[in-house]
Amino acid sequence: MKKFDTKVQDLKYRVLREVAREHWSGTLAQNAIDIPKKIVPGKIPTMRCCVYKERAILAERVKIAMGGDKDNPNVIEVIDIACDECPIGGYEITNACRGCLAHRCEQACKFGAITFDKNHVAQIDKSKCRECGACSKVCPYNAIYNYNRPCETACKVKAIHMGEDKQACIDNSKCIACGACVYQCPFGAITDKSYILDVIDILKGSENNTKYKTYAIVAPSISSQFRYAKLGQVITGLKKLGFYTVIEAALGADMVAQAESKELAEKGFLTSSCCPAFVTFIEKSYPELKEYISHNLSPMATIAKYIKEHESPCKTIFIGPCTAKKAEIQREEAKPWVDAVMTFEELQALYDSKDVDITTLEEGVLDNASYFGRIFARCGGLSDAVQEGLKEQNIDFDLKAQSCDGIEACKLALLMKSKGRLDANFIEGMACVGGCIGGAGCLTHGEKNKAEVDKYGREAYEKTIKDAISVLKP
Amino acid sequence: MINLTVCIGSSCHVKGSRQVVHELQALIQESNLADKIVLNGTFCMGKCQQGVCVTVNDEFYSVEPNAVKEFFESTVLPMVK
Numbered sequence: 001m002k003k004f005d006t007k008v009q010d011l012k013y014r015v016l017r018e019v020a021r022e023h024w025s026g027t028l029a030q031n032a033i034d035i036p037k038k039i040v041p042g043k044i045p046t047m048r049c050c051v052y053k054e055r056a057i058l059a060e061r062v063k064i065a066m067g068g069d070k071d072n073p074n075v076i077e078v079i080d081i082a083c084d085e086c087p088i089g090g091y092e093i094t095n096a097c098r099g100c101l102a103h104r105c106e107q108a109c110k111f112g113a114i115t116f117d118k119n120h121v122a123q124i125d126k127s128k129c130r131e132c133g134a135c136s137k138v139c140p141y142n143a144i145y146n147y148n149r150p151c152e153t154a155c156k157v158k159a160i161h162m163g164e165d166k167q168a169c170i171d172n173s174k175c176i177a178c179g180a181c182v183y184q185c186p187f188g189a190i191t192d193k194s195y196i197l198d199v200i201d202i203l204k205g206s207e208n209n210t211k212y213k214t215y216a217i218v219a220p221s222i223s224s225q226f227r228y229a230k231l232g233q234v235i236t237g238l239k240k241l242g243f244y245t246v247i248e249a250a251l252g253a254d255m256v257a258q259a260e261s262k263e264l265a266e267k268g269f270l271t272s273s274c275c276p277a278f279v280t281f282i283e284k285s286y287p288e289l290k291e292y293i294s295h296n297l298s299p300m301a302t303i304a305k306y307i308k309e310h311e312s313p314c315k316t317i318f319i320g321p322c323t324a325k326k327a328e329i330q331r332e333e334a335k336p337w338v339d340a341v342m343t344f345e346e347l348q349a350l351y352d353s354k355d356v357d358i359t360t361l362e363e364g365v366l367d368n369a370s371y372f373g374r375i376f377a378r379c380g381g382l383s384d385a386v387q388e389g390l391k392e393q394n395i396d397f398d399l400k401a402q403s404c405d406g407i408e409a410c411k412l413a414l415l416m417k418s419k420g421r422l423d424a425n426f427i428e429g430m431a432c433v434g435g436c437i438g439g440a441g442c443l444t445h446g447e448k449n450k451a452e453v454d455k456y457g458r459e460a461y462e463k464t465i466k467d468a469i470s471v472l473k474p
Numbered sequence: 475m476i477n478l479t480v481c482i483g484s485s486c487h488v489k490g491s492r493q494v495v496h497e498l499q500a501l502i503q504e505s506n507l508a509d510k511i512v513l514n515g516t517f518c519m520g521k522c523q524q525g526v527c528v529t530v531n532d533e534f535y536s537v538e539p540n541a542v543k544e545f546f547e548s549t550v551l552p553m554v555k
Contacts, residue, residue: 215517235484245483245518311517365484365522461488471482471495471515 003228003348005444008188011047013349014039015058016196019065020353023200028066035062057082061191068193074172075193075326076182082189083167089147090131093122096143105135105144154184156407157281174284178277178407178431179323179440192323192440196350198340202315203242212313213244217303217338218366219320220250220377221436223456224449225344231456232363238319238347239364240356249318250369252303253376253385254468256296261389263294264426265397270294271414271427272382275436276328278410278429286414292427297333299376300325304337306472315339319347321439324431343441367461370468374457378450379405379435381457382428385465392466401426406433476511476553479529483518486525490539491515494526497542510554 004010018035022028036058040051048054060079063069068077099120106114106122113128114135122144124135136144151168152160159174160181168181168190181190206214216238226234235246256274264270273279273294282289297305304316318325318341329338342350351358372388375381383401390397402424404410410429416422432438437449462468480486480495495515502511519527524536530550537545 244520247483247517307517310515365488367484367488368482368517462492467492471480471487471492473515 003443004345008186009345009443011039011188012061012191013345013352015061016065016194016346016349017352019062019194020196020200020350023197024204024353028197032062032066033059035059053081064191065194066197067195072172073330074170074175075177075323075330076170076175076179077191077193078168078170079189079191080165080167082187084187084189085166086149087147088149088152088162090126091124091129091133091136091144091146093124094143094145096141097121097139098141098143100140102140104138104140108134108138110134150184150186151181151190154180156180156411157285160190176277176280176284176407176431177324177327180407180432182323183440183445192326192343194342194346195326195340196342196346199317199342199346199350202317202339206242206244206315208242209244212315213311214242214315214317215304215307215311216243216246217249217252217300217307217316217318218246219300219318219322219436220248220253220369220374220453220456221321221439221442221449222319222344223374223377224437224446224452225321225443226348226358227444229358230363231366233358233361235364235366236361237351237356237358240361241350241354243317244314246364246366247303247307248366248368248373249299249303249320250373250376251468251472252299252301252306252373253382254369254373254465255302255306255472256299257372257376257382257385257389257465258393258469259296260294261386261393261395261397263296264386264399265390265395267292269425272429274298274376274382275324275429275431276322276331277324277407277431278404280324280327281407281410281429281431282414285411286418289414289417292417297337298328299373300328301334301337304334308337310473317342319344321432321436321442323440343439344443345441348443368468369460370462370465371457371460372465373468374460375453377436377453379403379430379433380428381435381453382430383426386426386428389465392464399426400424401428403428403430405430405435406438407431476550477514477529477531478511478550479514479516481517481519481525481527482515483522485518485522486527489525491526493539494528494537494542497539498546501543501546505551507554511550 022031036055040054111128113125115123159171163169271292300318325341372385380403383403402413528535528537
């Protein structure tokens with residue numbers, strides 16, 4: 001079964017694996033420089049113009065696997081030399097244009113940008129075109145194509161633009177670290193910094209959990225990942241890597257659902273605080289709505305805080321689908337509780353760096369949270385959980401939730417709210433389409449993932465939020 | 475003071491640690507010993523095969539969810555007195 005969606009992910013994984021391997025054995029400083037040649041041996045290029053460029057780019061990937069540019073606060077980084085400087089022509093007429101009679105494109109264009117040559121073939125006047133795309137939508141031959149950079153198209157918050165040398169540039173004042181560009185760039189030129197070395201240092205430093213215990217906190221979207229093995233094997237694999245035990249972030253989600261439903265009833269209107277990219281988006285683009293952001297920590301930080309307060313001395317490492325979580329733990333409110341974040345991609349690299357073949361392991365158990373905590377992983381789950389929280393606590397509040405699937409939907413809901421036209425009292429904001437299962441750090445993305453999360457939710461031993469959190473001390 | 479700790483990690487959880495916690499809570503209350511017994515939860519004691527794992531002042535016990543009362547009466551109560 002395939003481990004990744006794309007070859008870019010596979011390449012990133014191989015770099016991470018080699019970096020991790022060297023770090024486990026304490027030889028990274030000497031051997032980091034040899035990693036590119038190890039991955040691209042010989043003289044025949046398979047990805048770029050020559051092996052030397054391939055290795056130069058790999059050397060940059062090694063740096064990012066080791067934490068990347070320390071001077072750049074953003075966890076998302078562009079590898080300049082990997083950027084292929086894709087053309088950005090905008091809307092253009094292709095040779096599929098048949099010079100038809102109808103001229104729907106001309107009718108659709110509100111700016112008079114479409115004219116016709118002597119063969120009746122459409123032309124776009126670039127000085128008039130406003131890139132609205134109306135012509136493209138109405139052409140029966142699909143003859144009008146939008147030449148846009150995949151990174152710019154992926155970035156719905158418009159944080160990516162073309163730099164002086166035509167390479168992609170990220171505007172840190174707009175970027176929400178969602179990682180959409182990371183997943184979409186066909187050349188792998190934008191990537192998330194890795195803190196896999198911190199993870200290894202923490203695991204090594206625990207000296208088999210004798211100095212302190214290392215807790216893995218895993219996101220519920222894990223149920224849709226590592227499909228070539230059983231979830232129980234993934235859990236056992238984590239213990240083989242040196243984690244003391246594994247706890248569901250979904251239990252933190254149960255705690256959040258309980259508290260957030262109360263907070264909502266008190267305040268009357270809230271926007272969710274689970275998705276760090278959504279929270280950052282509000283702060284950067286709709287600062288006037290900041291006061292409505294729920295004061296709850298995210299499920300990750302909530303459960304990590306609980307662990308830190310009750311299981312000292314310990315370290316907590318979050319493992320999830322999310323690149324924005326790497327940014328979240330730099331924030332004051334989450335920093336004390338979470339020591340490191342890694343993605344599922346990075347976990348795969350970590351397993352293989354230790355030659356842990358999870359398919360051969362016996363199945364461990366992962367069961368702390370309720371159905372509701374677990375379905376936070378997909379869009380709509382958080383709203384369902386808040387509804388349940390209201391019901392279980394007998395709070396009389398008429399929930400009108402707006403579940404926003406992807407940052408564009410979030411943007412729309414926030415815009416409506418800022419204009420006083422939103423017919424809802426709760427905005428569930430998920431920056432990734434589909435929710436966390438659409439996260440950039442997932443190994444694979446698929447249509448079945450939502451069903452997998454729901455199935456995993458139904459398998460939870462606890463059926464209600466109350467029962468799941470009743471064993472925890474307040 | 476007696477420290478009574480129940481494992482609430484995954485493995486013990488599916489073996490019924492919630493029931494153990496709830497019953498112990500009720501028993502402590504019934505016997506008016508809230509000031510003498512502190513009930514705690516912890517994630518994993520490293521003895522998952524023997525769950526539900528319980529410690530009384532750091533001494534380990536394996537407790538079946540349907541035998542909580544018996545455990546409380548035969549093990550915990552004598553320690554209080």
